[in-house]
């Protein structure tokens with residue numbers, strides 16, 4: 001798998017990545033005035049494509065921006081990109097900015113949006129390693145339900161984890177875990193319940209989260225949507241996280257406390273298998 005010299009999409013054109021250009025006055029660059037989506041690919045097909053498209057539209061609408069293209073145009077561009085880049089497994093990112101205008105805080109009107117898309121070839125299926133996480137303060141803004149490109153806080157948290165030799169961070173606000181740097185977070189209690197934070201402005205409504213909770217319920221697992229603390233997580237029998245770029249990923253350590261005996265827990269692994277199985281059945 002290689003991401004060398006990809007072809008990327010820029011405002012309707014497919015161009016080599018080193019020739020792709022956006023303006024220095026793009027509001028995505030100057031104000032993080034932009035949203036994005038990422039959809040995974042297995043066997044050359046997209047998982048949960050329509051749910052990602054719906055969330056893209058919602059994120060845009062929350063910021064008074066329209067969808068730049070129809071669902072079918074979006075799917076066509078996604079398909080063209082994975083074909084041109086020969087991606088069988090990985091993901092496609094779409095980034096939509098308000099557009100290019102002279103620097104001014106007030107939203108400009110009547111400008112064309114900037115739309116870029118690119119692929120990342122990546123192994124998503126196969127053996128799951130458990131991750132070690134640390135907790136760090138959630139210093140992000142108050143509308144985390146919108147998938148904006150303001151990812152600096154997440155980047156700071158994940159870099160802090162890396163510096164400590166760990167894999168990721170779970171973000172804590174007012175004593176409870178909101179989510180991971182780029183994933184939703186879960187614990188499995190001693191009596192077998194899956195606990196994950198309820199939807200609100202404090203977290204991104206994960207597309208993988210919705211799919212996994214539905215599958216878990218179908219498996220007869222009880223689900224509690226509520227905040228939980230790091231202390232409760234450390235005391236849980238399993239912990240895991242979900243994201244389109246990593247599906248269901250077991251957590252084997254939280255702030256130095258080993259989880260599920262230091263190996264991926266069975267419920268996390270089973271949910272990952274089921275998610276991939278079901279995802280393949282409905283991929284397009």
Ligand code: PDD
Nearest residue numbers: 182183184204206207208209243244245
């Ligand atoms: N991130 N929470 C945050 C803050 C995220 O950035 C993401 C995804 C999720 C999981 O959402 P989903 O299941 O729809 O991928 C939760 C993507 C993968 C990224 O930034 O690359």
